[in-house]
Amino acid sequence: MSRIAATFENLKQDNKKALIPFITAGDPDPAMTVLLMHELVNVGADIIELGVPFSDPMADGPTIQRSYERALKHNISLENVLEMVAEFRKTDTETPVVLMGYANPVEAIGHQKFSARAKECGVDGVLVVDYPPEECEEWLESLKLNRIDAIFLLSPTTPERRIQQIAKRAKGFVYYVSLKGVTGSAHLDLNEVANKLVDLRSHISIPIGVGFGIHDSVTARAVSELADAVVVGSRIMKEIEESPREKILMNVSGFVKVLRTAIDK
Amino acid sequence: MAKNYNLPDMQGHFGSYGGTFVAETLIAALEELRDQYEYYRNDVAFQQEYARELKFYVGRPSPIYHAKRWSELLGGAQILLKREDLNHTGAHKINNTIGQALLAKRMGKKRIIAETGAGQHGVASATVAARYGMECVVYMGSEDMKRQAPNVYRMKLLGATVIPVESGSKTLKDALNEAMRDWVTNVENTFYIIGTVAGPHPYPMMVRDFQAIIGRESILQMQEEYGCQPDTLIACVGGGSNAIGLFYPYIDNKNVSMIGVEAAGLGINSGKHAATLLTGKPGVLHGNRTYLIQDDDGQIVETHSISAGLDYPGVGPEHAWLKDIGRAEYVGITDDEAMEAFDMLCRYEGIIPALESSHALAYAAKIAPTLDKDKLLLVNLSGRGDKDIDTVAKASGVVF
Numbered sequence: 299m300s301r302i303a304a305t306f307e308n309l310k311q312d313n314k315k316a317l318i319p320f321i322t323a324g325d326p327d328p329a330m331t332v333l334l335m336h337e338l339v340n341v342g343a344d345i346i347e348l349g350v351p352f353s354d355p356m357a358d359g360p361t362i363q364r365s366y367e368r369a370l371k372h373n374i375s376l377e378n379v380l381e382m383v384a385e386f387r388k389t390d391t392e393t394p395v396v397l398m399g400y401a402n403p404v405e406a407i408g409h410q411k412f413s414a415r416a417k418e419c420g421v422d423g424v425l426v427v428d429y430p431p432e433e434c435e436e437w438l439e440s441l442k443l444n445r446i447d448a449i450f451l452l453s454p455t456t457p458e459r460r461i462q463q464i465a466k467r468a469k470g471f472v473y474y475v476s477l478k479g480v481t482g483s484a485h486l487d488l489n490e491v492a493n494k495l496v497d498l499r500s501h502i503s504i505p506i507g508v509g510f511g512i513h514d515s516v517t518a519r520a521v522s523e524l525a526d527a528v529v530v531g532s533r534i535m536k537e538i539e540e541s542p543r544e545k546i547l548m549n550v551s552g553f554v555k556v557l558r559t560a561i562d563k
Numbered sequence: 564m565a566k567n568y569n570l571p572d573m574q575g576h577f578g579s580y581g582g583t584f585v586a587e588t589l590i591a592a593l594e595e596l597r598d599q600y601e602y603y604r605n606d607v608a609f610q611q612e613y614a615r616e617l618k619f620y621v622g623r624p625s626p627i628y629h630a631k632r633w634s635e636l637l638g639g640a641q642i643l644l645k646r647e648d649l650n651h652t653g654a655h656k657i658n659n660t661i662g663q664a665l666l667a668k669r670m671g672k673k674r675i676i677a678e679t680g681a682g683q684h685g686v687a688s689a690t691v692a693a694r695y696g697m698e699c700v701v702y703m704g705s706e707d708m709k710r711q712a713p714n715v716y717r718m719k720l721l722g723a724t725v726i727p728v729e730s731g732s733k734t735l736k737d738a739l740n741e742a743m744r745d746w747v748t749n750v751e752n753t754f755y756i757i758g759t760v761a762g763p764h765p766y767p768m769m770v771r772d773f774q775a776i777i778g779r780e781s782i783l784q785m786q787e788e789y790g791c792q793p794d795t796l797i798a799c800v801g802g803g804s805n806a807i808g809l810f811y812p813y814i815d816n817k818n819v820s821m822i823g824v825e826a827a828g829l830g831i832n833s834g835k836h837a838a839t840l841l842t843g844k845p846g847v848l849h850g851n852r853t854y855l856i857q858d859d860d861g862q863i864v865e866t867h868s869i870s871a872g873l874d875y876p877g878v879g880p881e882h883a884w885l886k887d888i889g890r891a892e893y894v895g896i897t898d899d900e901a902m903e904a905f906d907m908l909c910r911y912e913g914i915i916p917a918l919e920s921s922h923a924l925a926y927a928a929k930i931a932p933t934l935d936k937d938k939l940l941l942v943n944l945s946g947r948g949d950k951d952i953d954t955v956a957k958a959s960g961v962v963f
Contacts, residue, residue: 353731353862354848356740357586357747363730375860401584401847406861428584428847432574455591455750464587475588 301394301422302447302470305344306505306526315522315561316471317342318507319554320398320531322349322362323379324369326543332385333547339393341551342558347425347529350379350399357427361532364539376403376412380419387420396423396449396470404437413440423447423470431463438467451475454494461501471505471527474498476512486511492524515560522561530557568814570884575764575851578887580880583763585850589743592750597765599670604772609665616661617776620694621651624780627788627941633911633928640934642927643793644914644944645781647805654917654946655777655805656687660756662773664691667754674698674753678742680707680735680801681871681919682714683946684758689723699723702741706733707871714950732865735875739849759802760879763850767879774808781941782812793941794934795820799922800893801837801873803882805945810891811881820892823882824926826868827895837866839878840886840893853880869898869954870918872946900925902958905948917946918954 299307309316319338323331335346351369355362376399383395397416404412404426416424424446429437431450441448447470452461454477464472476491491508498506508521509529521528534550541549570577575597583593603609617623626649630642647655660677667675675697679685685701692699701718705727708715718725731737739762746755760767760774785792796813798806800823813819828836836842843854848863856864856876868874885891896904901918904925908916916924920943927942934940948955956963 354736354740356743356849357588359744360730367731370862373860377860402855402857402863403861405846406857406859427586428850430583430585430587430590433582433584451587453586453588453591456587457591460587460590475586 300445300447300470301392302345302396305394306471309344315525316344316505316507316527317554317558317561318345318347318527318529319343319534320347320349320529321534321538322351322365322369323382324351324372324374325365325535325538326368326546328372328374328378328382330546331382334550335386336390337547337551338554339390341555343393343554345394345396345527347396347398347531348379348383350376350397350403352400352403355400359532361535361539365535376407380415380421383421384419394422395420396425397421398425398427401426401428409437409440413444413446417444417446421446423449425449425451425473427451431460431467449473452498454490458501461498465502468502468504471507472498472502473529474506474508474525475510476508476521477510486517488520488524491521495524515556518557519560519563528557528561570881571764571768575768577881577884580845580853580883581764581767581851583850584847584852585763588747589763592746593763593765600666600765600769603666603669609669613662613665616665617658621657621661622649623776624784625649627781627784630908630912633907634931636911637928637931639932639936640794640930640938640940641936642931643939643941645777645809645941647777647943647945648914648916648920648947652687652690653949654683654687655774655808656684656758657690658776658808659758659770659773659804660684660687660691663754663756663769664695664697667697667756668695670754672752672754674700674749675756676700676702676742676745676753677756677758678702678735678738679758680704680738680874681950682707682711682718683872683950685723685725686714686717686721688756688758689718689721692723693721700745701725702728702738702745704728704732704734704738707735707738710871711950734865736849736863736877759804760807760881761802761849761851761853761877767851767881770804771807771811771881774804775811777805777808777943778810778812781809785941789939791939792816792819793939795822795940796943797822797824797923797927797940798943799824799873799919799945800840800878800882801826801875801919802877803879805943807879807881809941809943810885814890821885821890822926823891823893824922825893825895826870826873826922827897828867828869830897831895835867836895837868837874837876838895839876840882841895845883848877851880853877853883869901869958870922870951872917872919873922894926896922896925902955904928905955914944915948916944917948918951920945921948
């Protein structure tokens with residue numbers, strides 16, 4: 299069983315929902331990332347989603363885009379991100395790590411070479427935002443070969459035919475984007491999410507995580523009642539952006555602790 | 564027109580290029596656009612309205628003009644100019660914005676958005692929005708807004724809202740990212756008019772189809788005036804919309820060679836250029852696979868050209884394909900060479916060309932002397948240069 303599947307299995311037995319915080323690798327600087335990852339686990343993260351900085355993050359809102367820009371000032375490459383995961387794995391062999399990023403840095407390394415290296419460093423899943431299912435057969439092959447889960451996005455506008463198409467390819471969990479727009483957008487319609495999840499569950503057997511627009515304990519709690527996992531990104535990156543460096547660990551862990559408590563309530 | 568060439572395929576691929584590389588959040592909007600365009604592409608009433616608008620609003624057909632004095636001076640092949648600079652708004656861009664705005668109207672979208680670099684596509688979008696009574700929002704890099712202040716004002720005069728983009732390199736590619744984000748958020752009422760043959764499917768095909776009027780007219784006009792077709796087509800390539808507009812109807816005519824001219828900036832070896840096909844590697848950006856100017860880590864690198872309209876790190880996927888199969892050849896022209904051609908056309912023909920088009924002119928001037936006098940080079944004069952006089956003056960050390 300993959301680390302991601304095992305994590306969801308354990309949570310299910312404990313009757314709990316997964317909390318998946320997102321941080322950008324290399325923001326505010328490369329030395330902070332592994333520290334933050336361990337801290338996130340300490341305060342209750344079940345899976346860590348690590349953003350791979352890209353110069354042109356078309357699907358992300360301003361907060362995550364700025365975090366990518368800060369990371370890129372340190373010339374963070376995809377290989378550097380993999381090294382951070384390897385470093386994290388030295389002391390944490392249980393918490394799944396999912397990379398989220400864009401196609402071009404992956405293609406610069408090459409599908410096969412990247413996937414093999416990612417496995418070696420302890421990556422469990424990869425979500426390439428701009429690889430829809432119809433454009434990535436070879437990519438999926440390379441992930442499969444290296445037993446890495448292919449994480450896919452689903453959106454409120456994804457028609458049924460595509461949900462089935464994605465369900466066939468998705469591994470680990472699927473990531474339902476809870477609203478139209480980019481990461482960090484404001485409005486979240488819980489009724490719509492609830493209805494859509496019923497729809498999705500009729501086609502998808504793996505866990506469903508919900509993200510985009512979750513920004514406090516109330517929204518986190520509400521989403522956790524509907525979904526298998528709660529993904530929080532922009533709000534955490536905002537914490538990192540607005541905190542002085544020496545307070546980042548404290549502030550981020552304080553915020554994630556609040557989410558954890560709300561979800562477990 | 565013979566139709567052996569039939570790309571892209573149903574998924575928008577030109578060989579290994581093109582396609583739909585976007586987040587799931589955009590897929591439904593693109594599928595709707597693809598289906599609607601597929602329908603109206605073959606709709607007689609739509610095509611008739613488009614043709615009428617081009618004739619009475621844009622002023623088409625644009626003539627082919629023989630640059631006789633300049634050709635004589637160069638002492639070789641004859642240089643013919645396809646005068647897209649004479650279109651309403653002064654460039655080829657409006658061929659496309661009219662087509663997409665008519666489509667937007669039929670799709671019931673009341674708000675259009677656009678990205679712009681030099682401001683030409685922004686002006687052309689603002690123009691058609693005013694013409695059809697639509698709301699228009701233009702995204703423009705804050706760096707570009709400084710460089711192209713008169714065009715910013717033009718867009719405002721036409722009733723558009725110009726939103727400065729402060730992210731990334733604050734130029735065209737970032738404006739495109741921002742426009743995509745707007746579209747994904749407001750897709751119910753918004754139509755995104757992309758200005759070049761880039762972006763996800765169906766944009767590269769749709770923009771090409773709307774620009775192909777340039778080549779279709781040329782085929783007729785050449786036959787009528789000269790009784791033959793040109794030996795070579797020459798056009799500048801940033802994203803590549805004016806070039807593909809001229810090239811596309813000629814693709815099956817193998818007697819006609821095609822040359823796309825990229826911006827070599829301060830020189831290919833300087834690293835400060837926008838010669839994507841000459842120096843880039845294939846990758847994925849802005850929804851399609853194409854050649855990109857990128858570093859070893861796959862990050863997109865800032866480009867340079869004296870002409871803002873060529874200052875783009877990608878290129879239309881169809882050009883990538885035409886390069887790989889050898890149907891078109893791609894070359895580079897430096898800032899200085901383009902400036903020299905700009906001067907020559909002003910002095911010898913009484914035409915002030917856009918700096919973008921000056922790259923194509925410069926390459927024509929380079930090869931014309933090596934060719935016989937009966938050879939015909941058809942250069943796409945894609946825009947007029949009034950917008951560039953500040954840049955040219957500054958580069959020549961002139962202060963107004």
